[in-house]
Amino acid sequence: xxxxxxxxxxxxxxxxxxxxxxxxxxxxxxxxxGPNGAGKTTLMMTLAGIxxxxxxxxxxxxxxxxxxxxxxxxxxxxxxxxxxxLVFPALSVRENLMAGAYRRKDRAAIASxxxxxxxxxPRLRERIDQLAGTLSGGxxxxxxxxxxxxxxxxxxxxxxxxxxxxxxxxxEIFGIVRQLHAEGTSIFLVEQNVHMALKVAQHFFLLQQGRxxxxxxxxxxxxxxxxxxxYLAGAERKPEATEA
Amino acid sequence: xxxxxxxxxxxxxxxxxxxxxxxxxxxxxxxHRVNLAYGASxxxxxxxxxxxxxxxxxxxxxxxxxxxLATALAGLYVQWLCFPDxxxxxxxxxxxxxxxxxxxxxxxxxxxxxxAVWMQLEQLCVNLLPRHLxxxxxxxxxxxxxxxxxxxxxxxxxxxxxxxxxxxWVARWIHTNRTGLALRAAxxxxxxxxxxxxxxxxxxxxxxVLASGLSGVAACAVLALEGQVTPMFGMWMLMKGLAAAMxxxxxxxxxxxxxxxxxxxxxxxxxxxxxxxxxxxxxxGLLLLxxxxxxxxxxxxxxxxxxxx
Numbered sequence: 001x002x003x004x005x006x007x008x009x010x011x012x013x014x015x016x017x018x019x020x021x022x023x024x025x026x027x028x029x030x031x032x033x034g035p036n037g038a039g040k041t042t043l044m045m046t047l048a049g050i051x052x053x054x055x056x057x058x059x060x061x062x063x064x065x066x067x068x069x070x071x072x073x074x075x076x077x078x079x080x081x082x083x084x085x086l087v088f089p090a091l092s093v094r095e096n097l098m099a100g101a102y103r104r105k106d107r108a109a110i111a112s113x114x115x116x117x118x119x120x121x122p123r124l125r126e127r128i129d130q131l132a133g134t135l136s137g138g139x140x141x142x143x144x145x146x147x148x149x150x151x152x153x154x155x156x157x158x159x160x161x162x163x164x165x166x167x168x169x170x171x172e173i174f175g176i177v178r179q180l181h182a183e184g185t186s187i188f189l190v191e192q193n194v195h196m197a198l199k200v201a202q203h204f205f206l207l208q209q210g211r212x213x214x215x216x217x218x219x220x221x222x223x224x225x226x227x228x229x230x231y232l233a234g235a236e237r238k239p240e241a242t243e244a
Numbered sequence: 245x246x247x248x249x250x251x252x253x254x255x256x257x258x259x260x261x262x263x264x265x266x267x268x269x270x271x272x273x274x275x276h277r278v279n280l281a282y283g284a285s286x287x288x289x290x291x292x293x294x295x296x297x298x299x300x301x302x303x304x305x306x307x308x309x310x311x312x313l314a315t316a317l318a319g320l321y322v323q324w325l326c327f328p329d330x331x332x333x334x335x336x337x338x339x340x341x342x343x344x345x346x347x348x349x350x351x352x353x354x355x356x357x358x359x360a361v362w363m364q365l366e367q368l369c370v371n372l373l374p375r376h377l378x379x380x381x382x383x384x385x386x387x388x389x390x391x392x393x394x395x396x397x398x399x400x401x402x403x404x405x406x407x408x409x410x411x412x413w414v415a416r417w418i419h420t421n422r423t424g425l426a427l428r429a430a431x432x433x434x435x436x437x438x439x440x441x442x443x444x445x446x447x448x449x450x451x452x453v454l455a456s457g458l459s460g461v462a463a464c465a466v467l468a469l470e471g472q473v474t475p476m477f478g479m480w481m482l483m484k485g486l487a488a489a490m491x492x493x494x495x496x497x498x499x500x501x502x503x504x505x506x507x508x509x510x511x512x513x514x515x516x517x518x519x520x521x522x523x524x525x526x527x528x529g530l531l532l533l534x535x536x537x538x539x540x541x542x543x544x545x546x547x548x549x550x551x552x553x
Contacts, residue, residue, distance in 0.1 A: 048438075049438075069443070071442065088436055090432045095428075098425060148439075
């Protein structure tokens, strides 16, 4: 579904991604792991068309995404739920959802999709006319996810949906990821919470210092010594700053 | 009775002030930038109108739309030169990376550039029509209605009602229309707007042209009552517009109506008490007071981002 080949991206002279090659299959949850500064967000921003690569190719369902604007990429069926949510703080929850469907023209279907998202996220219904900036971190994450789904993406890109959230909210978010997967949505997930990712993903990649250093199934991931030490063992001991 | 008459006259002045503040309020609300060439763009439109009226003898109904069009085009020129797209218009990684990091050091450059373009446009106007006083199509009425002991100019009343109506219509349009939602979203969080599929550069450009076009409407309304335009008009538009917009909360359309009324009434009374200098002193005194109150409350301009009704 998504094929990335020898992708390189730089901020001026600083290389953020070097020869990154990976893929995501239709109907699967593909997870990209990696420490801070590995280039995960750069990769997601490049997939969303915000950044332009210096080398390599990105194809989605056989069509190149290179040189396309973010709006054209949304039209092709990709939607990114960015790190730290990035909702529209001065717009209401309803307006955020409507902004997510801006590329669509089918008004009746948009209204129906808003209702569907409010069923999926009941807490958003309670806050439908509230400004998004006044929501809690967890509610903003739900809103960012619901807004991305409003464009009816064929591939949902999620950049660290668990960051800064309380464990209960993280469990709720991953429950929704499982639900979306069960409904047939393909998901490309960037995550540092390996324990949660193992419960939802069918394939893993590890990105370190701008390069892909591991590719495998959840079983292969769990058996990898380096990943065991760096992520699985450490994650249990490491306390996280959380926000409800 | 004089007090009541002055208050009424001041309230009728609110119309022009609300109109000249509208374009600035909209521009700031949508782009978060103060455009110093705002008055000069409207002045160029007004001079173009005066030129068509004087040299080609065009009637008022043909001149006024040309003033709005010329001002909107001047606004497009200012936007292209001083406020280029604040995000990935060219697709280069360097420009795009500033969006991701949120870093934007171009605000000061944009402000300084708009000052330079202000000078440039004013000079262009003076070259176009070198005389100090230039006729503008006049639709003012000398008729005055009597309300008991009070006098009321119907043309000023119509202007005031039309200005309030236009501000309220813009506020409603921005909050109920699909394009209005997109403009507010792009102003509120450009990166989130990109990710939602909004064409942010086009929206910003469109918003800027809309704000400029509205300043052209303001220029038409003010000058059609005055019947003439001078090289001081651009400065007047900018200063009165800034005062009205800032006292109202810069980016706040309802606040703009209140501040225009306050400004008009304060100026009318100050002029009666202290002469023409008192009028200007009232403007700057109110502006200072608004700044001090804002500073004491530690509130920023456009508190939650975006444009407010």
